[in-house]
Amino acid sequence: MMNRKTALAVMLGLSALAFNASAHGPSKAQYGGVVQTASDLSFELANEGDKAALYIVDHDAPADASKMSGKLAILNGTEKSEVELKPVGGNKLEATTKLVSGARVVATVTTAEGKVITVRFKAK
Numbered sequence: 001m002m003n004r005k006t007a008l009a010v011m012l013g014l015s016a017l018a019f020n021a022s023a024h025g026p027s028k029a030q031y032g033g034v035v036q037t038a039s040d041l042s043f044e045l046a047n048e049g050d051k052a053a054l055y056i057v058d059h060d061a062p063a064d065a066s067k068m069s070g071k072l073a074i075l076n077g078t079e080k081s082e083v084e085l086k087p088v089g090g091n092k093l094e095a096t097t098k099l100v101s102g103a104r105v106v107a108t109v110t111t112a113e114g115k116v117i118t119v120r121f122k123a124k
Helices: 002-022
Strands: 034-038 041-048 051-058 069-076 079-089 092-095 104-110 116-122
Touching (some): 034 116, 041 104, 041 116, 051 104, 069 092
Antiparallel strands (some): 034 041, 041 051, 051 092, 069 104, 079 092, 104 116
16 A cells, blocks of 8 residues: 555656646747747847847846847848847847848857857747
């Protein structure tokens, strides 16, 4: 009888771990862009008129992007360009460029601690 209870407790514990593991990964877009996850952060690349915005979220809370920097490398067909990302307040970095739907974008972000994070997107 004790073995059954132990086995049941182990199975319940493992199922709880499996449920938590499935909660990780890209979250839903909050700003109309494309979301990817890297280094336990969620990055959302959104086209905002003549600007490209990169929103950064740390476990469902906006990350402080004020001391972050970076660049976007954009490949649209055979045309490649690079633009600088600058903090503009809150959890947002911004670059002056218009993203074309289908373009491949690589964001390279440097955190306040100096860690470099690379995130790949396909523009919406």
